[in-house]
Structures are given as structure tokens and as C-alpha cells.
Amino acid sequence: MASRPLKPLSADQALAFKLDKLRQILIASEFCLLIVVIQRLLLGSWQTALILTVLALILGLCYYVAKYGRLQVGAALFLTSLTITTSYFMWVYGGLNDEALLVFPAILIFSAVIASYGLLVLLLLYMLGTVMLLGYINEAGLYTNEVPARDLSSAFLTCAILVMVTFSVWLLSRDLRNLLEKLSRENLRVMESKDEISRLYNHDPLTDLPNRRLAKELFEQSMALAQRENSKFALIFLDLDHFKAINDSLGHAIGDEFLKKMAQRLQSVLRDSDTICRFGGDEFVILSQNFVDDTQIHQLAQRILRGISRPFYINGNELVVSGSIGIALGPNDGLSFDELCQKADAAMYSCKDKGRNNYCFYNQDMNQSEQEVLQLTQDLRQALSGDQLCLHYQPKVELKTGNIVGAEALVRWQHPQRGWISPVEFIPLAERAGLIVELGLWVLESAVSQCKRWHELGYKNLSVSVNVSAIQLRRGDFELQVKQVLSQTGLSGEFLVLELTESLLLDVQHSLQMCLQGLREQGVILAIDDFGTGYCNLGYLQRFDVNMLKVDRSFVSKINQSKQDEAIVRAIIQMAHSLNLEIVAEGVETEEVAEQLRLLGCEKGQGFYWSRPCPPMDFIELVVKSSATTRGL
Ligand SMILES: Nc1nc2c(ncn2[C@@H]2O[C@@H]3COP(=O)(O)O[C@H]4[C@@H](O)[C@H](n5cnc6c(=O)[nH]c(N)nc65)O[C@@H]4COP(=O)(O)O[C@H]3[C@H]2O)c(=O)[nH]1
Structure with missing residues (x-):
């Protein structure tokens, strides 16, 4: 010594x-x-x-x-x-x-x-x-x-x-x-603490894998070697899909245990010369060097995906996850650690956008779009604190009578430079940046207050539908948020419809079940949005006490042209009736479609045929007109 x-x-x-x-x-x-x-x-x-x-x-x-x-x-x-x-x-x-x-x-x-x-x-x-x-x-x-x-x-x-x-x-x-x-002795103790501090400084305390700091050092060493030997090296960014759900539903202790096991599993599928690091959360980075052609990296990525998708058994729970992998290759994609990290990250997000459980190599276009995404996310942050967001309402119509019985609240963003931006573009950004929780709460508060104002104007049967993102629900306090918003505005829960996606309900987590049950106890209506496009596993409909199905517009819009779509819609309507569920057809664009749906026994419809989503003032005019028409005025 x-x-x-x-x-x-x-x-x-x-x-x-x-x-x-x-x-x-x-x-x-x-x-x-x-x-x-x-x-x-x-x-x-x-x-x-x-x-x-x-x-x-x-x-x-x-x-x-x-x-x-x-x-x-x-x-x-x-x-x-x-x-x-x-x-x-x-x-x-x-x-x-x-x-x-x-x-x-x-x-x-x-x-x-x-x-x-x-x-x-x-x-x-x-x-x-x-x-x-x-x-x-x-x-x-x-x-x-x-x-x-x-x-x-x-x-x-x-x-x-x-x-x-x-x-x-x-x-x-x-x-x-x-x-x-x-x-x-004291001296030894001080030296040991110094060693421990230096270990903690360079390692992730949970998995004991090198952290970002050490990863950078190791990368620089392996890059110098690769350059000397004229070989390629890869920086592989791995993000676990749906890990947050494990943490939220089973608790952090199990989440931590899972990450430790995942670190061991990853180590077991890598070569000795590969280095695995943890950047925090569910993000792992693998530094791989000494390979001659890209096929080896393809094989490595496939091995990683296969490895992580094997089930983990923790405290009697069988946990299965998948991963999204982004790969940047040196020296072609860059020579610095930060540059390759950023590019592998962009590739990983592109992989997530394509449907997860896959791997993508970085390409030039990704970097450009990634920068745009970053800019847009920053703008969205500002939009939330300013007054660039508003809600438009699309009427929901009773097919038998033509009465407007409610509205779906759809968020709109008027960007100061880019004009109107579609929620299809910015909702995924908000989800990725964690802004969806704040955004979702704002939508909920605005929509519920608006519905209460309609009631105060005398239209007491109108309900409002709000889209809920999976991330909002998994955060744990969504049920409380809804309760507070309802009690602050004084709107009864039965006039609030929460639209959930099918995929969300496939995450069979106890906490989610408790949350939805709590919402049902407040009288809130649960609707499955875009029904038919997902997994058609109907068990969850009863497990979660769902009240309403919204048939996806991809079937509805061509119901009068395609026998197959008509058969699907008919089957969905029959099934909904036998399960005592209300049915709403989305994307009704023509009178014929509306009529055909009515004949098939569908109760409600929504679509451009009646109105596009519109500002609250226009919506109430539609309500006034529709009630005058049905009263024969
Ligand atoms: N072609 C056609 N389209 C029709 C017709 N009728 C309605 N639509 C459009 O279909 C979408 C319906 O909303 P969604 O399925 O919940 O799909 C929504 C929803 O998933 C999401 N979104 C919108 N607002 C919110 C929100 O406040 N929170 C969350 N989490 N998501 C939202 O963005 C998606 C798109 O919203 P929008 O662009 O407003 O698009 C809306 C609406 O404008 C029709 O007859 N024909």
C-alpha cells in the first residue's frame, strides 16, 4: 500500500x-x-x-x-x-x-x-x-x-x-x-472514504455501472484506440419502454430492483469489450468498439432487445418490458462523446416514434428534426405560461333527435410564428417533455369550467369530453386532480367524460385500476377513444367499468363504401349494446354515414358533418340552433 x-x-x-x-x-x-x-x-x-x-x-x-x-x-x-x-x-x-x-x-x-x-x-x-x-x-x-x-x-x-x-x-x-x-486507522478511514467518494462520483449508486462522467472518460479512451486501429465504434442509447409504469404501480423499491436486474441482464448479453453505463432513470448507454462491419452492431442490438424482453421475476411479479435503441457510429457520425450521445438519443426517439421495441441507426434527417423538436418543446413551455393555448369544442350529437348532447374539448395552439399547430404534433412533444401533466390539468380545468358555464346558461344536459394522456393517469394524483376540479367548479361528475386510449388500459396495473375506480365513484364517465384500432382485448372493458366506446373514424368515414368497415362497425355496436355500453361514432362527415349509423343502432355521432371543433361561442350558437330546430322553431 x-x-x-x-x-x-x-x-x-x-x-x-x-x-x-x-x-x-x-x-x-x-x-x-x-x-x-x-x-x-x-x-x-x-x-x-x-x-x-x-x-x-x-x-x-x-x-x-x-x-x-x-x-x-x-x-x-x-x-x-x-x-x-x-x-x-x-x-x-x-x-x-x-x-x-x-x-x-x-x-x-x-x-x-x-x-x-x-x-x-x-x-x-x-x-x-x-x-x-x-x-x-x-x-x-x-x-x-x-x-x-x-x-x-x-x-x-x-x-x-x-x-x-x-x-x-x-x-x-x-x-x-x-x-x-x-x-x-483514522488515515485509512479517510482514504477509504476518499475511494468511496471517487467511486460514487464515477458510478451509478444503484447498479454500480459507470455513470455519464466515467462513460465519457471510457469513451475517450476507446475512441483513441479505435482511431489508432482504424476500427469503428458505436454508442448505443437504450431507453426502456414503459419502465415508469413499473415504478408508479409497483413502487420505487421494485423499480430499483428491476433496474439492478436489468443491468445484470444487459451485462450478460454484451461482449467483454463492451461497456455498459447508466445515465439515470431507465437510460443505459453501451459503448462498443472493435467491430469491422455494421452487421455486428445489428446483431448486438438484436441481442440486447431479446435479452431485455425476457421476463423478470421480482417479489412474485412477472415484469416484461421492451426497449428502444438508438445507435450512433463513430467516426462517421462524430468523434466527440457529446455529439454521439446526442445523435444516438435522436435515433432512439425516432425509434420510439416508430413504435418502440426496436433499434434505429442515426441519420442526418433525425438531427434536424430533433433540433426542431427541441425548439418546439421550448416554445410549448412558453405557450403554457402565456395565452397561446385555447380549447375548441366539437359537438356530440344524438343521432335519433339531432340534439347536441355534449362536446369534445380539443386543445389548440397558436404559435406566434408558425400559426396553428395540430395537437397531433404537439401532444406527443408535451408527453415526451413531461409537460403533458400541466397541459392536461389546464385542459381539464378549462373544459370543466366551460361546461359549468353552459349549465348556468340553462343547457344543463351538456357534457364535456376531455382527452387524457397515459402519462397523466400514471402520475398517481390524477384522480385527486379531477376531484378538486369538479368540486371547485361545482360540476357533477356525470357531465365529465374522460377519453382514454385502449393501449392505456392494457397496462394492467393495480394503481391504474384504483385510479379509474376512484373516478367512476365520482360519477365520471370513462370512454375508450379510437376504439377498434387497438388490441380488441375486451376483458378490460369490464375490469375498468368503462361506460362508452368511441368508434374510430377510420371505420366510420367509409361505412357506406366498404362492406368490411360496415361489418366492423355493426359488430362493435352490437357488442357495445350487449355489454351495456354507450356508443359514439367519430369522424361522421356526411348525412349518409350519419343515417346509416342511426340505422345500425348507434346512439351518438361526432364529425365535420355537424361541425368542426370550434370556439366556445360558436359551439353555444350551434347548441341554440339545434335545440330550436328540434323544438320546431
Ligand atoms: N377527418 C376528420 N377528422 C375529424 C372529424 N371530426 C373530428 N375530427 C378530428 O378528430 C380528432 C378527434 O380527436 P381524438 O380522436 O381524440 O384525437 C385527438 C387527441 O388524441 C389529441 N388531443 C387533442 N386535444 C387533446 C387534449 O386536450 N389532450 C390530449 N391528451 N390529447 C388531445 O389530438 C388528436 C387530434 O385532435 P384534432 O387534431 O383536434 O382532431 C380531432 C378532430 O378535429 C371528421 O369528421 N373528419
């Missing part, structure tokens, strides 16, 4: 450490002094005993000065008094032969630990001076120290000093070792 830098002690920690050491050394010194004082008393050396007792008292005082005053002052007092006393005994008794000399090295060790460097140097100079002076005066004969007797008392004194010094040094070294261990 590389050597790691040690973490320095904080000033407070260093002070506490030094104070603790001073306390330990003082205790050891006091203990040693006590023993020597007792020994001296027993030997009748009263003067020595007195000096040592005074020293012991001074040492005690030092601790209090250090603890309650200033550490450095206390430590300096302790070390100097010990040094002076030691040198005093050396002068008075054995000189350089005195046992007290043993205390000097101990004092130097203590001062290195608890005192300042300045004091350490001063004490060393003092000791060197004392030793040199003693040697000199003895040699010059100016003064002669007596050579002490090497008896048991001297041995005892030496032992006491050695024990005191050893004990103090042992305490110091033990604490230093502990401190070092603690520091290296």
Missing part, C-alpha cells in the same frame, strides 16, 4: 496530550521522590530528605500551574526544578560519579515530549555546562567531589531512578504507539 499522509493533531488535542504526559511523568517522579525521601529519612539524611520534599511540593504545584494556568509554564517549572535539584546533588555529593546524573537523560526525554524546543535546548546546554564545569573543576583541583560509596543505599537510589525513568518512558512510548495506531 502506498504510504499515506498522517493527519496532524489539532492544537487542543496536542495540548491535552502534553498535559496528560506531564501528569504521568509527575506522578512517576512524585512516587520516586517519595521512596527516596523515606529512604533518606531512614538513613538520617535530613537535609536531602527536606530538599526532596520541597522538590516534591514544587512538582505538585507545577501540575496545577499547567492544568489551570499555562502548560508551558508548568512544564518549564517542573523540568528546571528537577534539573537544578539534580545538578545540586551532583555538585554537593558525587559530581560526575553521582547517581543523580542518570536523571539528566530522563529530563531531556521529558522535555522533548512536553516542553518547547527552546527549553529543551536550554536544558541541554545547562546540563552540558554543569557536566563540563564539574569535570573541569575536579581536574583543575579547584574543588573535589567525593567519590560516593557504592553501597546498597547507592544501589537503591540508582534503582529508584531507573524505575522512575523506565516507567515514564514506557508510558510515553505506549501512548505514542496508541496515538500512531489511532492516526493510521
Whole structure:
């Protein structure tokens, strides 16, 4: 392992450490002094005993000065008094032969630990001076120290000093070792957190796959290699279809588990040289290099699609999804990561538009249309906050009487530069950009308030139909939104028709079922829009307590020209009657079609024959006219 830098002690920690050491050394010194004082008393050396007792008292005082005053002052007092006393005994008794000399090295060790460097140097100079002076005066004969007797008392004194010094040094070294261990543990912990932070910085925490940042780095490495080897590389953008439905209906825990399993599944279908990354949500990116012709990429994309479409089993749920794949190839489509990402993304959206569960290679036209889409999405955002949107109403007519019984609200966008834009163009954009929730709520509020105004004008039987996008329903609070709008406007639920698409009801999710049930409990009418174009799986009609079918205009408009269309419409009408469902034919353009539908038993119709979708004022004029006609005025 590389050597790691040690973490320095904080000033407070260093002070506490030094104070603790001073306390330990003082205790050891006091203990040693006590023993020597007792020994001296027993030997009748009263003067020595007195000096040592005074020293012991001074040492005690030092601790209090250090603890309650200033550490450095206390430590300096302790070390100097010990040094002076030691040198005093050396002068008075054995000189350089005195046992007290043993205390000097101990004092130097203590001062290195608890005192300042300045004091350490001063004490060393003092000791060197004392030793040199003693040697000199003895040699010059100016003064002669007596050579002490090497008896048991001297041995005892030496032992006491050695024990005191050893004990103090042992305490110091033990604490230093502990401190070092603690520091290296702390250091290791810091390094581990640093590694973890760097891992989190570069990886997606859920799947542990490289994130966008690392993907970019890896891409740059593989691109450099591919350029050197003159080979191709691909950036594959994968978006799971309908993953949000899993999250919304089964909860985020299952959604997360699903993504983890999906990451493993994807890894299992890729080659070792391919790298899979997660960009967040249900978006995965695969970096593939080292292939010679596009067939290999076709095969890879097919393998991925096959892999992800195999069912996943989580908590007793069988989950099946498909994916949409966009592929950009380097070096032809670009050399930079961002450019290829953007192009693969455009290809992926184009793939989604073509019906999902497929893969598309990027081509030039996509980029252009993608930029247009981005611009239009930005404009739509502004349109929502401004007054560029409005609702037009298309009458719904009772075929038997010709009475207008309601209207379908259809949103219109007048773009400041491009003029009127069809909802067929901007609703999918709003869905893609997540704006549909805001847009849908605005449509709901406006349509319901408008219907309430008609009721207040006296046309109390009129209902209003609103188109609902699958995304609005899956968001979870749609039922509450409807409830609030109805209670704020005071319109009864039975005058609100929500038009849902067949494909939406095929998503058999519990939360969706609960939402639709909640709406039915508010009296709201549920209609299936564009009926006949979808899956014709009729089980959902009863499961969701649907009230109305709207037959798609592709069958209705040619009912008088095509026997087959007539047969389909007849069958739908019969089935609807047997299931007790109301039926509305869309796209009625001629009187003949209207008449034929009436003869087939269809109750209601809607289409250009009666009126195109029109502003609310025009609509109410139509209502006035139709009621005057039916009253024979
Ligand atoms: N050829 C022909 N067409 C007829 C006839 N009668 C009605 N139409 C058109 O058929 C469409 C009926 O709406 P849709 O099937 O719900 O289809 C709607 C609906 O799916 C969506 N849409 C419109 N407004 C909204 C909205 O507020 N929310 C949502 N989520 N979708 C909306 O946009 C689609 C298209 O709306 P529009 O362009 O207004 O087109 C409308 C209407 O103008 C006819 O006799 N002949």
C-alpha cells in the first residue's frame, strides 16, 4: 500500500496530550521522590530528605500551574526544578560519579515530549555546562567531589531512578504507539472514504455501472484506440419502454430492483469489450468498439432487445418490458462523446416514434428534426405560461333527435410564428417533455369550467369530453386532480367524460385500476377513444367499468363504401349494446354515414358533418340552433 499522509493533531488535542504526559511523568517522579525521601529519612539524611520534599511540593504545584494556568509554564517549572535539584546533588555529593546524573537523560526525554524546543535546548546546554564545569573543576583541583560509596543505599537510589525513568518512558512510548495506531486507522478511514467518494462520483449508486462522467472518460479512451486501429465504434442509447409504469404501480423499491436486474441482464448479453453505463432513470448507454462491419452492431442490438424482453421475476411479479435503441457510429457520425450521445438519443426517439421495441441507426434527417423538436418543446413551455393555448369544442350529437348532447374539448395552439399547430404534433412533444401533466390539468380545468358555464346558461344536459394522456393517469394524483376540479367548479361528475386510449388500459396495473375506480365513484364517465384500432382485448372493458366506446373514424368515414368497415362497425355496436355500453361514432362527415349509423343502432355521432371543433361561442350558437330546430322553431 502506498504510504499515506498522517493527519496532524489539532492544537487542543496536542495540548491535552502534553498535559496528560506531564501528569504521568509527575506522578512517576512524585512516587520516586517519595521512596527516596523515606529512604533518606531512614538513613538520617535530613537535609536531602527536606530538599526532596520541597522538590516534591514544587512538582505538585507545577501540575496545577499547567492544568489551570499555562502548560508551558508548568512544564518549564517542573523540568528546571528537577534539573537544578539534580545538578545540586551532583555538585554537593558525587559530581560526575553521582547517581543523580542518570536523571539528566530522563529530563531531556521529558522535555522533548512536553516542553518547547527552546527549553529543551536550554536544558541541554545547562546540563552540558554543569557536566563540563564539574569535570573541569575536579581536574583543575579547584574543588573535589567525593567519590560516593557504592553501597546498597547507592544501589537503591540508582534503582529508584531507573524505575522512575523506565516507567515514564514506557508510558510515553505506549501512548505514542496508541496515538500512531489511532492516526493510521483514522488515515485509512479517510482514504477509504476518499475511494468511496471517487467511486460514487464515477458510478451509478444503484447498479454500480459507470455513470455519464466515467462513460465519457471510457469513451475517450476507446475512441483513441479505435482511431489508432482504424476500427469503428458505436454508442448505443437504450431507453426502456414503459419502465415508469413499473415504478408508479409497483413502487420505487421494485423499480430499483428491476433496474439492478436489468443491468445484470444487459451485462450478460454484451461482449467483454463492451461497456455498459447508466445515465439515470431507465437510460443505459453501451459503448462498443472493435467491430469491422455494421452487421455486428445489428446483431448486438438484436441481442440486447431479446435479452431485455425476457421476463423478470421480482417479489412474485412477472415484469416484461421492451426497449428502444438508438445507435450512433463513430467516426462517421462524430468523434466527440457529446455529439454521439446526442445523435444516438435522436435515433432512439425516432425509434420510439416508430413504435418502440426496436433499434434505429442515426441519420442526418433525425438531427434536424430533433433540433426542431427541441425548439418546439421550448416554445410549448412558453405557450403554457402565456395565452397561446385555447380549447375548441366539437359537438356530440344524438343521432335519433339531432340534439347536441355534449362536446369534445380539443386543445389548440397558436404559435406566434408558425400559426396553428395540430395537437397531433404537439401532444406527443408535451408527453415526451413531461409537460403533458400541466397541459392536461389546464385542459381539464378549462373544459370543466366551460361546461359549468353552459349549465348556468340553462343547457344543463351538456357534457364535456376531455382527452387524457397515459402519462397523466400514471402520475398517481390524477384522480385527486379531477376531484378538486369538479368540486371547485361545482360540476357533477356525470357531465365529465374522460377519453382514454385502449393501449392505456392494457397496462394492467393495480394503481391504474384504483385510479379509474376512484373516478367512476365520482360519477365520471370513462370512454375508450379510437376504439377498434387497438388490441380488441375486451376483458378490460369490464375490469375498468368503462361506460362508452368511441368508434374510430377510420371505420366510420367509409361505412357506406366498404362492406368490411360496415361489418366492423355493426359488430362493435352490437357488442357495445350487449355489454351495456354507450356508443359514439367519430369522424361522421356526411348525412349518409350519419343515417346509416342511426340505422345500425348507434346512439351518438361526432364529425365535420355537424361541425368542426370550434370556439366556445360558436359551439353555444350551434347548441341554440339545434335545440330550436328540434323544438320546431
Ligand atoms: N377527418 C376528420 N377528422 C375529424 C372529424 N371530426 C373530428 N375530427 C378530428 O378528430 C380528432 C378527434 O380527436 P381524438 O380522436 O381524440 O384525437 C385527438 C387527441 O388524441 C389529441 N388531443 C387533442 N386535444 C387533446 C387534449 O386536450 N389532450 C390530449 N391528451 N390529447 C388531445 O389530438 C388528436 C387530434 O385532435 P384534432 O387534431 O383536434 O382532431 C380531432 C378532430 O378535429 C371528421 O369528421 N373528419
